[in-house]
Amino acid sequence: MDDAPRTGARTVVDVSAPRPVDRAWVDEAVRRITADANRSADTHLVHVELPDGWDVDLYLKDESTHPTGSLKHRLARSLFLYAICNGEIGPGTTVTEASSGSTAVSEAYFARMLGLPFVAVMARTTSLEKVALIEREGGTCHLVDDPSAVYDTARSIANATSGHYLDQFTHAERATDWRGNNNIAESIFEQMGHERHPVPTWVVVGAGTGGTSATIGRFVRYRALSTKVAVVDPENSAFLMAFQERSTEGARGSRIEGIGRPRVEPSFLPTVVDRMIGIPDAASIAAMRYLQDRTGIRAGGSTGTNLYGSLRIACEMRAAGQPGSIVTLMCDPRERYVGTYADDGWLASQGLDLAPYLGVLERAWTTGEWTG
Numbered sequence: 001m002d003d004a005p006r007t008g009a010r011t012v013v014d015v016s017a018p019r020p021v022d023r024a025w026v027d028e029a030v031r032r033i034t035a036d037a038n039r040s041a042d043t044h045l046v047h048v049e050l051p052d053g054w055d056v057d058l059y060l061k062d063e064s065t066h067p068t069g070s071l072k073h074r075l076a077r078s079l080f081l082y083a084i085c086n087g088e089i090g091p092g093t094t095v096t097e098a099s100s101g102s103t104a105v106s107e108a109y110f111a112r113m114l115g116l117p118f119v120a121v122m123a124r125t126t127s128l129e130k131v132a133l134i135e136r137e138g139g140t141c142h143l144v145d146d147p148s149a150v151y152d153t154a155r156s157i158a159n160a161t162s163g164h165y166l167d168q169f170t171h172a173e174r175a176t177d178w179r180g181n182n183n184i185a186e187s188i189f190e191q192m193g194h195e196r197h198p199v200p201t202w203v204v205v206g207a208g209t210g211g212t213s214a215t216i217g218r219f220v221r222y223r224a225l226s227t228k229v230a231v232v233d234p235e236n237s238a239f240l241m242a243f244q245e246r247s248t249e250g251a252r253g254s255r256i257e258g259i260g261r262p263r264v265e266p267s268f269l270p271t272v273v274d275r276m277i278g279i280p281d282a283a284s285i286a287a288m289r290y291l292q293d294r295t296g297i298r299a300g301g302s303t304g305t306n307l308y309g310s311l312r313i314a315c316e317m318r319a320a321g322q323p324g325s326i327v328t329l330m331c332d333p334r335e336r337y338v339g340t341y342a343d344d345g346w347l348a349s350q351g352l353d354l355a356p357y358l359g360v361l362e363r364a365w366t367t368g369e370w371t372g
Contacts, residue, residue: 025091029084029114033077036113040067045191046330048295051366055323056314057197060297061188062330068106068137070332072258074184075176075211076106079166080114082175089116094163096121098150100208100257101130102332103168108139117163121154123147127257129336147253148262172211173267178218185219188327201317201324204230204310206259206302206331207239210268217272228274232309234260235281239268243276255281255350256301257340258331277309281350283372284308285341286357288334294365298334301341306331308372311361315370 043065048058066073083089094117097107104120111118118139122131123146131141144153151169158165176183185203192198203220205212213231220227233240237260238251254260288304291297299307306328314326340346347354360372 021087022090026084029089030081032113033081033084033110036067036110037077041065042187042191045188045327046297047195048297050314051368054314054318054368056317057195057325058310058314059192059195059200059325059327060299060303060330061184061191061327063184064299064330064333066106068102068109069133069336070102070106070258071184071212071329072103072332073106073109075103075168075172075209076110078175078177079107079168079171080110082171083164083166088164089114092116094119094158094161095166096154096158096161096163097166097168098122098154099168101126101134101336102258103208104139104141105130105133105137107166108134108137112138117161119154119157121150121157123150123253127337127340129338130257133336168211169209169261169265169267171267172209172265173214173269176211176215178215179222183215183219184212185216188216189219189223189225192325192327195325197323197325199225199325200227200327201322202228202230202310202313202326204232204306204313204326204328206256206305206329207231207233207237207268208259208261208265208302210239210265212329213273214267214269217269217274221272229272230275230277230309230313231273232259232277232279232305234279234284234305237261238264240276240278242268243270243273256284256305257337258300258302259305277312279305279308280357282352282354283357283360285347285352286354287311287361288341289354290358290361290365292334297330299330300332300334300337302331303329304341308357308361311364312370312372315364315368318368319370 044062046060063071124143217229234254234256236252238248242264253262284305287308310328
C-alpha cells in the first residue's frame with residue numbers, strides 16, 4: 001500500500017525555534033529585575049511651596065531617588081524586560097544603547113545585575129560625571145564626535161557581537177505599559193489623591209525618547225481624566241519643530257542632556273501632547289539654579305527646563321483665575337553636571353547669560369506675573 005500523502009492532504013510540520021530560548025535563564029532574569037523593583041520604594045512627590053495666596057499648586061515628582069538616580073531607571077527596567085520576554089536577550093548577550101548618559105547609567109546597572117556586557121554609545125560632549133557613573137556600573141563607553149551617529153554605531157556594535165541594541169528611542173513608548181502597572185503616570189495620580197487639587201490641570205515633561213509624554217498622554221485618555229500634557233523642549237531640538245509642522249532641518253539636539261534630539265524619535269507621539277513650549281538653554285539652567293536657591297532642591301538641567309515651563313503655565317492659570325495643580329518631574333541630581341551647568345566657566349564658554357531668565361523667574365515667583 002502506498003503510504004505517501006494523497007493529493008490535497010495536509011502535512012503536519014513540526015519545526016523547532018532557530019534560537020532555542022534558555023527559559024531557566026529568562027525566568028531568573030525576570031525574577032532579579034522584579035525583585036529590584038520590589039525593593040525600591042516609589043519616588044517622592046514633593047510639594048513646591050509657591051507664594052501665599054496662589055490657588056495653583058506645583059509638585060515635583062522626584063525621580064532622582066531611583067537606585068540609579070534618574071527617571072531613566074524606569075525606562076531601563078522596561079526595556080530589559082521587553083527584550084528578555086521577546087527572546088532578544090539571553091545568557092551572555094552583549095547589550096548596546098545610544099544614550100546621552102542617564103539611560104545608559106540605568107541600563108548598565110541592569111546589565112551588571114544579569115551578568116551581561118554593556119556598551120553605551122554617546123556623544124563625546126556627554127558630561128564626564130555620567131561617563132564615570134556608567135563605568136562604575138560596569139559598562140563600557142564608546143564616544144562619537146557626531147551625535148547623529150550614535151544610533152548606527154550602537155546598532156553596528158550589536159551586529160558585530162551578535163548582541164542586542166535596546167534602541168530606547170524606538171521602544172520607549174511600547175516597552176512601558178501605559179495603562180498602569182506602576183508606571184510613572186499611575187504613580188503620580190495615586191500620590192495626588194489627597195491633595196487640594198487631586199487631578200492635575202497640567203503635567204509638564206520634557207522629551208528625550210518621547211516615552212514619558214506618550215505614557216502620560218495615553219494614561220489620562222485611558223482613565224478619562226481632564227489633565228493636559230505639556231512638553232517643554234530645549235533649543236535646537238527637532239520635537240517642537242515637528243509639532244509646529246515645520247521642517248526639522250537644522251535640528252542639532254540640545255545642550256540640556258537627556259531631552260531634545262536632532263531628529264524626531266519614533267517614540268514621540270505628538271497626538272497625545274496638548275501643548276509644546278520652547279525653552280532657551282540659558283532659561284533651563286537659570287531655573288535649575290533658582291530652584292536650589294529658593295528651595296534647596298539640587299536638580300539637573302532638564303529639571304530646570306520642566307520648572308521654567310511649569311512656572312509659566314502657573315502664572316497663566318493665576319492670571320486667568322483658574323485654580324488647579326501642576327505636576328512636573330525632577331529627572332536627575334545636580335551632581336551629574338558639576339563640570340557643566342553648575343560651572344560658571346562652562347556657561348561663559350557656551351555664551352550663556354542667565355541673568356535675564358533669573359529676572360523672569362524671580363518676578364514670576366514673587367508676583368505671579370510672567371514676563372518671559
